[in-house]
Amino acid sequence: MAKHKTPMLDQLETGPWPSFVSDIKQEADARAKNEKGLDYQIPVDCPEDLLGVLEMSYEDGETHWKHGGIVGVFGYGGGVIGRYCDQPEKFPGVAHFHTVRVAQPNGKWYNTELLRNLIKIWELRGSGLTNMHGATGDIVFLGTTTPQLEEIFWELTHDLEIDLGGSGSNLRTPATCLGMSRCEYACYDTQELCYNLTQEYQDELHRPAFPYKFKFKFDGCPNGCVAAIARSDLSFIGTWKDQIKVDQEAVAAYVGGEIAPNAGAHAGRDWGAFDIQKEVVDLCPSKCITYADGKLTIDDKECVRCMHCINTMPRALKVGDERGCSVLCGAKAPILDGPQMGSLLVPFMEVNKEDDYQSIKDLIENIWDWWMEEGKNRERIGETMKRLGMSALIDAAGVPVDPRQVQEPRHNPYIFWKAEDVEGGWDRDINDFRKRHQR
Amino acid sequence: MAFISSGYNPAKPMEGRISDIGPRHFGEYLPPVIKENFGKWDYHEIIEPGILLHVAQSGDKTYTVRAGTARLMSVTHIGEICDIADKFSGGYVRFTTRNNLEFQVETEEAAKELKSFLNDQKFPGGAHKFPVGGTGAGVTNIVHTQGWVHCHTPATDASGTVKATMDVVFDDFQSMKLPAPVRISMACCLNMCGAVHCSDIAILGIHRKPPLLDHKYLDNLCEIPLAVAACPTGAVRPSKIEIDGETYKTVAVKQERCMFCGNCYTMCPSMPLADKDGDGIALMVGGKISNRITKPAFSKVVVPFIPNEPPRWPTMTKVIKKILDTYAADANKYERLGDWANRIGWERFFEKCELPFSEHLIDDFRDPAYYTWRQTTQFKW
Ligand code: HEM
Ligand code: HEM
Ligand code: HEM
Ligand code: SF4
Ligand code: SF4
Ligand code: SF4
Ligand code: SF4
Numbered sequence: 001m002a003k004h005k006t007p008m009l010d011q012l013e014t015g016p017w018p019s020f021v022s023d024i025k026q027e028a029d030a031r032a033k034n035e036k037g038l039d040y041q042i043p044v045d046c047p048e049d050l051l052g053v054l055e056m057s058y059e060d061g062e063t064h065w066k067h068g069g070i071v072g073v074f075g076y077g078g079g080v081i082g083r084y085c086d087q088p089e090k091f092p093g094v095a096h097f098h099t100v101r102v103a104q105p106n107g108k109w110y111n112t113e114l115l116r117n118l119i120k121i122w123e124l125r126g127s128g129l130t131n132m133h134g135a136t137g138d139i140v141f142l143g144t145t146t147p148q149l150e151e152i153f154w155e156l157t158h159d160l161e162i163d164l165g166g167s168g169s170n171l172r173t174p175a176t177c178l179g180m181s182r183c184e185y186a187c188y189d190t191q192e193l194c195y196n197l198t199q200e201y202q203d204e205l206h207r208p209a210f211p212y213k214f215k216f217k218f219d220g221c222p223n224g225c226v227a228a229i230a231r232s233d234l235s236f237i238g239t240w241k242d243q244i245k246v247d248q249e250a251v252a253a254y255v256g257g258e259i260a261p262n263a264g265a266h267a268g269r270d271w272g273a274f275d276i277q278k279e280v281v282d283l284c285p286s287k288c289i290t291y292a293d294g295k296l297t298i299d300d301k302e303c304v305r306c307m308h309c310i311n312t313m314p315r316a317l318k319v320g321d322e323r324g325c326s327v328l329c330g331a332k333a334p335i336l337d338g339p340q341m342g343s344l345l346v347p348f349m350e351v352n353k354e355d356d357y358q359s360i361k362d363l364i365e366n367i368w369d370w371w372m373e374e375g376k377n378r379e380r381i382g383e384t385m386k387r388l389g390m391s392a393l394i395d396a397a398g399v400p401v402d403p404r405q406v407q408e409p410r411h412n413p414y415i416f417w418k419a420e421d422v423e424g425g426w427d428r429d430i431n432d433f434r435k436r437h438q439r
Numbered sequence: 440m441a442f443i444s445s446g447y448n449p450a451k452p453m454e455g456r457i458s459d460i461g462p463r464h465f466g467e468y469l470p471p472v473i474k475e476n477f478g479k480w481d482y483h484e485i486i487e488p489g490i491l492l493h494v495a496q497s498g499d500k501t502y503t504v505r506a507g508t509a510r511l512m513s514v515t516h517i518g519e520i521c522d523i524a525d526k527f528s529g530g531y532v533r534f535t536t537r538n539n540l541e542f543q544v545e546t547e548e549a550a551k552e553l554k555s556f557l558n559d560q561k562f563p564g565g566a567h568k569f570p571v572g573g574t575g576a577g578v579t580n581i582v583h584t585q586g587w588v589h590c591h592t593p594a595t596d597a598s599g600t601v602k603a604t605m606d607v608v609f610d611d612f613q614s615m616k617l618p619a620p621v622r623i624s625m626a627c628c629l630n631m632c633g634a635v636h637c638s639d640i641a642i643l644g645i646h647r648k649p650p651l652l653d654h655k656y657l658d659n660l661c662e663i664p665l666a667v668a669a670c671p672t673g674a675v676r677p678s679k680i681e682i683d684g685e686t687y688k689t690v691a692v693k694q695e696r697c698m699f700c701g702n703c704y705t706m707c708p709s710m711p712l713a714d715k716d717g718d719g720i721a722l723m724v725g726g727k728i729s730n731r732i733t734k735p736a737f738s739k740v741v742v743p744f745i746p747n748e749p750p751r752w753p754t755m756t757k758v759i760k761k762i763l764d765t766y767a768a769d770a771n772k773y774e775r776l777g778d779w780a781n782r783i784g785w786e787r788f789f790e791k792c793e794l795p796f797s798e799h800l801i802d803d804f805r806d807p808a809y810y811t812w813r814q815t816t817q818f819k820w
Contacts (some may be wrong), residue, residue, distance in 0.1 A: 008750040012599055013564025020509040022562035027513035041777040048511070050588070057596065058749040061715030067591035067708045074452045080682055083589060099589065103462035108534040111468050112521035113534070119514035124443070128514045132534055135582060135633050142511070142589060144782035147442070154447040157457035177536070180478035181469055182493055182503070189478065191465050202459035222730035226536050229729045229735050262773075264485040265575030268616035271772050283773060285732050308732045315482045329657070333631035336671035338807050341637075371557055373546045378669075402554030434484060 002028070003045055004052030008059065013391055024051055027128045038124055042093075042145050046127045049093030050143070053085055063331030069100055073153045077208040080149055095255050097127070097143040101165035103198070104139050106191040107178045114160070122157050136215070137175030137226075138165035169208040169378075174198050176218035177225040179238075183308070184314065185222030187238030187323040188351035194218045196357055197364070210368075211384075212376035221319065222307050228328075228342070232380045234353075234364065235328040235342045240320035243300040244309070250316035251276075251296045262312050280309050325348045327363065329393065330382030340382040343390060345397060347404040363397055370396030389416075465804045469533040472501045488615055489571035490550045501543050502689050504551035506557050506569035507580045507605070507612060511588060511598050519560075519568070527553045537580040537622075539573045568804045575615035578763075583625035584633040586644070591708035592701045593627035594644030594718040600755065601625050604642065607756040608763060618770040618779070621729070621763065629700045633701045635724035639776040640759060648717035649697040650710035654680050658688040661707035669706040672696045698804065720745045720755050724762060725777025736777050741789070743799035758794070765792045784819045 007162070010020045028047040031040065043049070053064050069082030081099040088095035097396045118139065122128060127143035135142035144152065154349070156162045165173035174197060177183070179190030197216060198205070204214075217232035219225060228235035254260045254274060257266070260267060261274045276296070288302035289309060296316070298309070310317045327349055328342030349360065367381070370393065375384045385393050394401055418425040448454055453704035469477070475676050483493045491503040520540060524532040527549070528542040535541060544550050560568040575578035580726065581604060584590065586597030591802060604623065626633035627644040635641030657663070678691035690710070692703075703710045722745065726738030732749035741762075745755045762776075769791065780788040789796050802808035 009599075010564075011750045012602050013562065013566060015565075016567050016570060017605035017612075018507060018509040018568055019562055019564060019566035019602060020511040021602075022564045022566055023509060023511070025514050025516050026562070029702075030513075032513045039443060040445060041440065054587055054596075055636050058599070061718060061747050061749070062667075062713040063587050063591060063593050065587075065589060065591045067704065076455075083591075096590070105462050105468050106465040108536075109465055109468040109470075109473075110534070111534055111815065112524050112530045114463070114468065114530070115521050116518055119517050123514045130512055130514065131510050131585075132508070132512055132517065132538065135584060150447045150449070150452070151443075151445040154445040157460060157672070158446065158455075159462060162462075162463055163458070163460045177537070178533070181465070181473050182480065182501075183481055184480035184493075186478070195462070195464060199461045202461055205461075206459060224728040224730065224735070227637065227728045229730075230726075231634050260484070262575070263483055265615055266772060268488065268576070268614040279772065283732055301572045302729075306730050306732055308515055309578060311731060312773075333626075333629075333634045333636055335630050336702065338804060339636040341735055341737070359538070384750065386723065395625070439679075 002051075003048040004055060006051050006055040009051060009055050024129065024212055024336040027274070031128060031159075033309075041125045041151075042127065042143075044093075046093035046097070046143060047129060048428075049091035050127065050129065052182075053087060053091045053094060056087065059268060064373055069098075070150060071162065071167070073149055076164060076206045078170050078206055081167055083143070091244070094143060096145040098149065100141040100144065100149070100350040101134060101167055101173065102139040102141060103163045103165045103252075104133055104137055105182055105193045106174075106176050106198070107180075108137075109181065117160055118162075120154060121160075125152050125155075129182065136165070136172050138173045139199045155366070158240060160229055161274075163202070164206070166205045169210050169212050170206065170214070171201050171203070171204040172213050172215045173227055174216040174218070177220050179218070183220060183225075185223060185238075185239055185310065185319060187319055188220065188325055190218040190220045190236070190238070190360065192353060193236065193351060193357060193360070196353075197361070200361065204368075210372060212380050214368075214371075214381065222305055224422075228331075230331050230341060231327065232342065234367065235331060236325045236360075237328065238323065239326050239348065241348060242320035242322040244298050244303065244320060245318040246298065247316050247318075248298055250297060252294060252312065254313050254316055255294070259313075259315055280312050283308055318326065324348050329397075330380070330385045332380045332382045337383055337386065338416050340380075340386070343385070344405055346399050347392065347402060351354045363399070364399050367393070368369070448811075468531065470501075470529055472499055473543065475499065476501075480624035484549060485575045485615070486550070488577065488613055489554055489574055490547075491574060500545075502545070502547060504542045504544065504550050504553045504557065504571060505535070505573050506540045506542075506571045507567075507573055508538055508540055508569065509602065510580075510583070511599065516568070523553075523733050524556070527556070535573075537573070537582050539580045540569060555610035570609070570613065571666075572613040576617045576619055577613075577615045578611040578617070578621045578623060580612075581605060581623045581625050581642075582633055584627045584631075586627040592625065592630065592704060592713075593644045595627050595720055596749065597625055597627045597633070597644075599750055600642055600720070600752050603751045603753075604759055607760050611763065611767075616789065617763075617767050618772055619775045621776060623759075635723065635726075636738050637728045637735060638738055639724065639727065640762065641726065642755065642759075643721045643723060644718065645721045645744070646699040646701060646712045646714070646718050647744065648712060648714045649674075649692050649694040649699065650703055650712040652692065653709035653711075654682060654687050654689045657690065657707065657709035660709045662706075663688065663690060663734060666703050666710065667691055669702040669704060669754070671700060672698055675703055715747070719747050720752070721807070722755070722758060722762075723776075725780050727775050727777055732773065733775070733777075733778050739777075739785075740800060741792075741794055743797065762792050762794075786819050
């Protein structure tokens with residue numbers, strides 16, 4: 001017997017897509033039955049109260065979560081988001097309902113042992129409800145009370161050797177595509193770099209010292225499966241410098257119809273026979289492919305590495321061997337000054353595990369030093385860049401100026417020349433000027 | 440309920456404390472075939488919707504079965520996922536960035552068997568638990584934010600709008616008949632934790648009424664200078680007000696300058712702006728992040744406002760379906776939604792999708808607005 005009537009939410013139990021309402025009800029039942037005989041550490045009926053408060057929002061068209069409440073674990077500035085219900089008398093089970101962010105394994109691979117251990121903690125000490133995963137990438141445990149926070153942290157670190165993720169004005173939990181673990185396009189080991197930098201910067205992750213949040217994301221290639229270019233203050237996107245490798249026999253197999261184009265991604269509709277001219281050559285954005293006499297040729301110097309030809313014929317074309325990553329800076333969502341895409345800062349960087357990624361760390365630290373010095377409170381680095389200019393960032397990052405950093409040169413000639421740019425500097429003598437010009 | 444201690448001693452919080460250890464290394468969780476062929480994959484194929492084949496240089500093969508989920512999931516549900524992984528995929532499972540599940544199996548037969556098993560799992564209300572799909576030129580799972588389930592600033596619900604949308608586009612989740620992949624994303628306020636600003640179709644919760652002012656409490660709950668500084672348009676200023684003969688320090692809001700971003704509320708709980716009639720949804724389209732053929736692009740607002748219609752948001756889902764179907768019928772193979780709209784022209788996009796164009800769709804927010812106005816006489820009637 002449900003604790004609250006939820007006629008509106010119940011309508012979300014029908015339809016084919018997985019229903020979060022059905023699942024919360026399933027959890028409510030499991031907790032009510034308590035077949036394992038657990039001594040639940042927060043109210044048993046919190047899933048039901050969550051449904052109750054959500055139903056109320058469906059009626060009111062307004063949220064019933066209060067804002068704020070600083071809670072956390074000792075010594076950390078992030079990892080926990082305080083949350084209180086604004087109808088605590090009606091829904092005591094969720095009166096206090098804090099979120100805990102837990103560091104996910106990079107690439108989000110799990111074994112069931114780890115998952116079962118994680119949910120065991122959350123079944124006992126939390127609501128039993130999670131987000132797998134939060135949008136930043138962490139595991140999100142949804143709803144517990146303040147006295148449980150240290151206990152959860154203790155069990156995570158002692159029993160599972162796992163830490164909390166980031167929240168607040170700090171480095172957020174870095175996230176990566178699955179990269180080399182299962183993708184032939186990966187130009188560098190995204191997961192290892194992500195892991196290494198996450199470990200290197202634990203202090204920055206847990207103790208807010210920045211003007212605002214800072215995100216790293218790692219895409220193994222320009223396809224951008226974790227949306228690094230759009231979602232991270234510093235994006236590491238795999239790329240290559242040399243030639244796309246062409247297997248002419250496989251090209252012939254695509255042309256002959258023996259292999260489906262685009263790895264079969266269009267199989268649901270009859271698009272007609274594969275037409276290499278129309279589907280590959282003509283769509284290449286830099287028009288650097290020719291197909292003649294059964295042979296595909298790429299003028300690699302003109303290729304912009306958009307991935308289209310490779311995505312279309314993955315068995316015939318492979319990314320080059322001289323691999324590394326491009327580094328882009330400054331992506332963010334619209335708040336406050338409108339959305340920003342990452343801007344290309346370093347066209348090509350080696351991703352070198354041998355020296356513990358030192359050149360990447362040097363770059364990161366240069367950029368942070370500048371932002372911590374120049375950034376205003378609650379200003380994302382993309383906004384600092386906009387305010388002070390790309391050149392200031394390039395200078396601070398200590399990277400060479402390069403035409404690849406712009407789409408096109410400036411439209412206005414209001415150039416901020418510096419004294420040292422000009423022969424003789426800016427110091428001049430008015431009397432000397434007057435010798436040549438009457439007053 | 441008796442308190443169960445983990446071993447943590449509040450009297451000595453530093454005793455035995457472990458901190459800053461980060462995540463576990465991902466290498467511990469890779470299925471054997473993935474580990475052995477790490478960095479040595481040769482090519483992949485989509486065998487059928489929801490089933491991928493990856494072939495390594497060594498000749499090793501692995502089949503991936505991909506299934507959608509509601510990302511809000513219970514521990515009971517995760518337990519079910521574990522049971523499936525133990526039974527079918529050697530105890531390994533992966534979550535994708537878009538909240539799909541992936542199981543690795545060894546043979547095509549095993550993949551098909553797992554696919555039909557997953558498709559058979561249903562909740563009592565009839566919804567699938569693990570519908571297989573989300574590959575290739577189709578719609579994949581919607582990334583989204585917290586909504587009314589857990590956040591203080593939402594203008595709409597997230598899980599509910601996503602469920603309603605996925606129900607309507609479910610066929611395109613389980614098939615691959617669109618011209619190109621379509622990524623739908625959802626964020627319940629302008630903060631866009633779900634960062635929808637570069638998605639083919641974006642569902643965005645928006646407020647339309649300036650903040651309410653809880654004058655009597657404001658100075659106690661908020662740092663007034665922070666609330667003032669938070670406003671990106673300078674609409675908030677310190678002020679005083681007299682109520683029942685008493686003077687309160689508070690703020691005043693220049694309402695015509697408000698763009699309803701909610702930043703002031705983030706800084707000051709005494710400035711709520713949610714409202715049943717004021718709040719609703721804006722739809723944005725034409726963004727992408729991949730560099731394939733064309734550059735990454737921002738989503739554009741094409742419907743400035745749709746009222747909240749819980750539990751199923753029928754107007755919103757109808758418009759989404761119309762846009763998706765029009766695109767599917769009209770676009771070229773490999774052409775992303777935004778590239779199609781750019782090719783036919785946005786004026787034509789509105790015509791074909793039968794969407795009205797209003798003054799709310801002409802950007803007037805600071806400098807970047809200028810780059811969205813038309814500076815040519817090349818246009819279409
Ligand atoms: C004024 C600015 C912002 C405030 C006050 C804010 C507040 C919050 C809060 C309270 C949450 C937790 C929601 C919950 O789990 O209950 C959250 C989550 C999150 N925020 Fe923000 N946020 C802001 C800006 C942003 C921006 C600009 C982004 C990025 C685009 C962002 C990204 C995220 C992400 C990724 C999450 C996790 C969402 C999830 O797990 O689904 N936030 N934010
Ligand atoms: C073997 C693994 C994968 C391959 C070969 C692959 C391939 C691709 C390709 C070819 C694109 C470009 C699509 C286009 O613009 O036409 C792409 C984009 C993308 N992929 Fe993947 N992908 C893989 C895994 C994943 C996974 C596991 C996810 C997450 C669930 C994912 C999420 C995305 C996203 C979000 C995009 C960007 C779409 C956009 O531009 O908005 N990919 N991927
Ligand atoms: C498909 C196209 C997508 C585009 C164009 C896109 C774009 C963006 C952008 C520009 C931001 C702002 C980032 C910031 O200010 O930090 C953002 C944030 C976010 N996006 Fe996306 N995103 C896409 C897909 C995804 C995917 C696949 C996920 C997650 C799995 C996701 C989750 C988020 C989250 C959680 C944020 C907020 C915080 C963050 O930056 O992590 N989005 N997205
Ligand atoms: S970003 Fe590139 S390397 Fe990474 S998973 Fe996507 S397609 Fe593969
Ligand atoms: S990767 Fe893109 S630019 Fe380069 S050859 Fe292929 S289609 Fe052309
Ligand atoms: S998008 Fe806005 S309302 Fe939604 S979770 Fe993020 S901050 Fe909260
Ligand atoms: S909602 Fe945004 S624009 Fe409006 S007053 Fe608050 S901070 Fe200013």
